[in-house]
Amino acid sequence: MPPAPEFDAGVEPSAKRARLEPAAPALQLAYLGPEGTYGEQAARRFAHRLGVDVALVPCKSIASIYAHPAPFLCMPLENTLQGTVLETVDCLLSPLATKPRTPAAYRRPLAIADTVLRIDHQLVARRGVTLEQVEWVRSHEQALGQSRAFLDAYLPAARRVPWPSTAGAVASLFDAPNEPGAALCSSAAYEKDRWRLELLYSGTQAVKDNFTRFILLTRLPDVPVVPQPHGYGFTSLFACADPRALVSSHAQRSNIVVATHQRPAPANTAPEPFPRWVLAEVYERDPEQQDIGGTLWLGTFEMENPRAADAVNASQPQAPSPFAPSPFHSPFQSPYQSPAQTPTASHFYRI
Numbered sequence: 001m002p003p004a005p006e007f008d009a010g011v012e013p014s015a016k017r018a019r020l021e022p023a024a025p026a027l028q029l030a031y032l033g034p035e036g037t038y039g040e041q042a043a044r045r046f047a048h049r050l051g052v053d054v055a056l057v058p059c060k061s062i063a064s065i066y067a068h069p070a071p072f073l074c075m076p077l078e079n080t081l082q083g084t085v086l087e088t089v090d091c092l093l094s095p096l097a098t099k100p101r102t103p104a105a106y107r108r109p110l111a112i113a114d115t116v117l118r119i120d121h122q123l124v125a126r127r128g129v130t131l132e133q134v135e136w137v138r139s140h141e142q143a144l145g146q147s148r149a150f151l152d153a154y155l156p157a158a159r160r161v162p163w164p165s166t167a168g169a170v171a172s173l174f175d176a177p178n179e180p181g182a183a184l185c186s187s188a189a190y191e192k193d194r195w196r197l198e199l200l201y202s203g204t205q206a207v208k209d210n211f212t213r214f215i216l217l218t219r220l221p222d223v224p225v226v227p228q229p230h231g232y233g234f235t236s237l238f239a240c241a242d243p244r245a246l247v248s249s250h251a252q253r254s255n256i257v258v259a260t261h262q263r264p265a266p267a268n269t270a271p272e273p274f275p276r277w278v279l280a281e282v283y284e285r286d287p288e289q290q291d292i293g294g295t296l297w298l299g300t301f302e303m304e305n306p307r308a309a310d311a312v313n314a315s316q317p318q319a320p321s322p323f324a325p326s327p328f329h330s331p332f333q334s335p336y337q338s339p340a341q342t343p344t345a346s347h348f349y350r351i
């Protein structure tokens with residue numbers, strides 16, 4: 001009797017089996033959601049520039065972006081008409097407080113890039129609602145402020161209701177189906193829901209050339225600064241508790257302070273009528289080439305309270321980085337800053 005054929009279970013011998021590597025999970029990039037915000041547009045640009053597989057994660061507020069454990073965070077920093085985005089600067093300065101507000105398990109984020117978006121607001125309401133009927137307008141406080149003159153002229157009696165985001169304000173219109181309200185949002189947010197929206201006015205901001213600058217932060221170690229497509233601006237952000245410190249610590253390095261963002265410090269941190277913390281934007285000159293370098297990263301924080309500096313600088317978990325190591329991200333080190341000029345580690349740190 002011939003031997004029984006070997007039982008073929010339909011499985012290839014293991015040596016021949018195709019080796020399917022598990023796909024690396026996409027790196028998360030947290031932004032101000034929901035879909036349709038200006039923040040989402042900025043986040044998409046950053047994702048493209050990073051050149052790695054990135055999953056966008058919408059967050060409910062700017063504060064919740066900063067608290068998110070995602071390796072990348074996208075936040076609005078400043079606007080042509082409204083200036084500083086207060087919630088963002090509050091987050092960036094929060095490590096100056098004695099108790100860091102970010103959970104200790106998350107690596108404190110560092111800025112690695114910026115992008116500038118043109119901002120053009122649309123006033124929208126649910127289908128059938130007219131401008132004359134609008135009793136309230138919801139939007140991010142930036143959009144309400146940028147549209148102040150329009151609202152004064154066209155909707156003087158309407159209540160202005162700050163909302164965590166522009167696209168969130170649009171979504172809220174459908175939760176209040178019987179109320180004659182409106183929202184200020186991007187064209188993208190309008191386009192997404194246009195079948196159920198009325199476009200009441202296009203371009204409500206006070207000037208046509210209205211821009212918002214967003215920054216990209218990372219919690220990963222050793223991420224190289226992301227090349228700027230425009231090729232200029234080696235901009236660092238430095239925070240300090242006393243604006244005078246900017247002059248003494250930067251003058252001799254021929255750095256130029258080009259902008260400052262100021263917020264009140266907790267009143268008990270300084271015996272002054274105007275206790276304040278300052279985030280300063282600084283061009284770092286390359287002393288060799290006599291020109292200005294190419295990338296944004298947040299600079300060094302000068303600390304009044306060394307205990308706070310220690311808390312912030314406390315060792316943080318190192319997530320594996322998919323990027324080549326960069327010399328630019330070691331603490332207290334800038335390519336154009338000699339260690340001899342760097343004040344003690346307990347008083348300075350980079351954000």
Ligand SMILES: O=C(O)C(=O)Cc1ccccc1
Pocket residue numbers: 032036037038039040076079119140142143164165166167212
């Ligand atoms: O709410 C949004 O869409 C944001 O991204 C914040 C914002 C609001 C208005 C102008 C720029 C950014």
